[in-house]
Amino acid sequence: MGLLNWRSNTAKRVLCSLMLLLFLSCLFTGRPHDSGRPLPRSTSSEKRASTSWEEYFYRLEAARPWADPVRPEATPSPSDKRRPYTTVADPDLPRLSRETKKSLRHGHSIFVSGLASLATRLVFEPKTTGIVTSVRPDDLGQLVSMLLMLRQSGSTLPVQVVLEDEILPSSAEQLCSTGLRSLGATCILPQQQDGWLDAARHLPPFQPSQWKSLAIIASTFQNVLFLDASTLPVQKPDYIFAKNAEPFASTGLITWTDIWTPTASPDFYAVAGDIDTPLLATRASSESGVLVIDKARHADTLLLAAYYNHYGPDYYYPLLAPHDVEDPGRETFLTSALVLESLDRKGTYTAPEKTKSEKKGRWSIRCSPRIYQRSNKGGVPGVVVMAQVDPLEDYHAVLLALQEEEWSQGSGQEQTQLQGDYRDLVTDPAFLDGLGNLTVSPRKGKYMFFHHYGEKLDFSRVTDDLLPTDTSGLRMRMWGDPDWVEANTGRDVEKMLWEDATEFWCGQQGYGKQCRLMKSIYRSLYVPDRFHR
Structure with a gap:
């Protein structure tokens, strides 16, 4: 039996090596480009955003797991999701075989070992800020609604629209060339950026959840507000990036929360480097429609999230969000930050040298979203709106809650720090993780985004x-x-x-x-x- 296992594993490794050699031959061999009816070639600045696509896809392929895809034994319905801050473990989370765990751990280790080096070569225009979204060409009409609300809010942030399909119908070409430009938006085709074509052609089509990290990488902006096309900015989001505005100034990464508890398998944390499994009660799951990230400070976070998404359908989605069918990649960004923090504390990962002197952290919104559901005639569920808070309001609401409670659960030293330089303490990840189920409520009129579910806008x-x-x-x-x-x-x-x-x-x-x-x-x-x- 052991010999059979050895032969099977050896065959898998040989197959993986052959695939890598095939990839490399494709990578450095020119091919004709038949792109159907694409947009005009990207501008030089847009092309410059992805001069490292070749290395990016090479690093992904070199860290490919050899195990068979992970498949959950059962797929719970949405009603099986549980409220956040629970202390009861989910009994239905997938568990990995020893061989599968070994395969994923090996691939993860390879990618992380070269991550700091790769992060220093992530290309963007320094000190630029804008909004990024990714859409299929047939969803550009929905994107128009988001852009209209953005401009109605008074925002002047530029927008880059990353198209998930290079073949565009004439109506989409017209919108990109005229209508969207009138709203301050530019369409980008990563498939036309340097290095993408030969490096990614052999890969299967990407899923929508995989495109989010790719879109942020493809963007030329350093500071990015990523919005789904179905997420409407009902207040001006520009203030998020204002000078010294918290929590972005001290963290460089803001994620919003959903209404469910995280459902990551404990085996994921073994795969990621035997790091501690977070307590269930420390946070709610991440919302999929909005994210803020500084690509200079969090290049490694972004690239690790991209790795999880690249191998998400076969491996990491079942491990990180086994109950989520709509957007299984929602946990990848915050999880990447958590993993790198843990590996850094263990001494098994060192962040890029140029980011060590900068303030870097993460902020997970504490104000729970407000849900409004409208039923159609006959009581059939229809449109659902998830209202998400202004992060500046969330930051000040957390400070106020801590001051009012004097954070009695902390040690005497923590209380002294809180009363003194509490603004530094409150953005420290270790302190935030200790807040447990501290929840806060925003003031009226302080919601910034409406995530619209149901009938497309x-x-x-x-x-x-x-x-x-x-x-x-x-x-x-x-x-x-x-x-x-x-x-x-x-x-x-x-x-x-x-x-x-x-x-x-x-x-x-x-x-x-x-x-x-x-x-x-x-x-x-x-x-x-x-x-x-």
């Missing part, structure tokens, strides 16, 4: 399905009673979105039918004397 395909109807069949507002929206944002953002979307799509060629329907809906629900023409 794509007004280029607007239909009556986007709006609920009452028992008499009359249209109702998309998000229901406007009072809760105004109470949490200070504005009637639903009305403003319909107004701006109507003006935008009525100004585009080929959308006459949608324009007439949108005007009709607007007149019946929002401002009767508007759009009568």
Whole structure:
């Protein structure tokens, strides 16, 4: 039996080596480029963002696990997810065989061993800040809604739209070349950036959850606010990056929370280098639609997250988020930061030299999101909105909560520090992990993002399905009673979105039918004397 196992393992290693040799031959051999109908070639600055794609994909391939894919024994339904800050372990988490664990640990170790070096070669334009999103070409209409709300908030941040498919329909080409540019957004095709084509051509198509880390890498910005196309900025997000604005100034990484508890398998932490398994009660799971990261301070965090996403479908998604079907990559960024901190404390990882003198940490939002669900006629679940807080408000709410409670659970030394230089202490990861289930509430009007679930906010395909109807069949507002929206944002953002979307799509060629329907809906629900023409 042992001989059979040895032969099987040897065969796998030989196969892995052959795949690597094939990859290298593809990597350094030119190929003709048949790209269908892509956009015009990227600008020099956009091409410059990915001059290290060849090395990036080479490092990923060199650290490929040889084990068979990990498959959970059961896939729990969303109702099986549990509330955050629980202290009860999940009995349904996947466990790895000894051989699988050895394979994943080996690949992880190889990638981490070269991570600090690779991180120093991540390319971006220093001291630049902007918003990044990744979309399929057929979701550009939904992206327009996000951009309209962004500009309505008063934001002047530039936006880079990373397209997940190089083959674009004519409508998408038109939007990228005119409509999106009018909203301060530029389309980027990583497939046209230097080094991508030959290095990535042999790989299967990437899933949407894998594209998030790729989009941030492909972007030219140093400081990035990543937003899903379905995440609407209802307040101006520019303040996140203001000089000395916390928590970004002291951490360089901000993640938002969902309403569930993390469900990572304990075997993941063994794979990652035998690091301590975090207590379940220390945080909630990560929200998938919004992330802030400084690529200078957190280049290694970003690249390790990209590694987890690259091998996510076969290995790391079942380990990190086995209960999540919609966005299994949601935990990869915060987990990467946690892993590198732990390995650094153990002395098995050393961060890039140039980041050692900079403030670097992580901030996981403590204010729980507010959930609003609108049911359609007959009680069928419809649109769900997850309202996420302004991180500056979250930071000050945590400080206030700690001052009010005097953090009695800490040691005397911690209390003395808190009363003195508490602003440094509160962004220290070790201290934050000890806060347990400390939760805080924001003030009214301090929500910054609405993550919209359900019917897509794509007004280029607007239909009556986007709006609920009452028992008499009359249209109702998309998000229901406007009072809760105004109470949490200070504005009637639903009305403003319909107004701006109507003006935008009525100004585009080929959308006459949608324009007439949108005007009709607007007149019946929002401002009767508007759009009568």
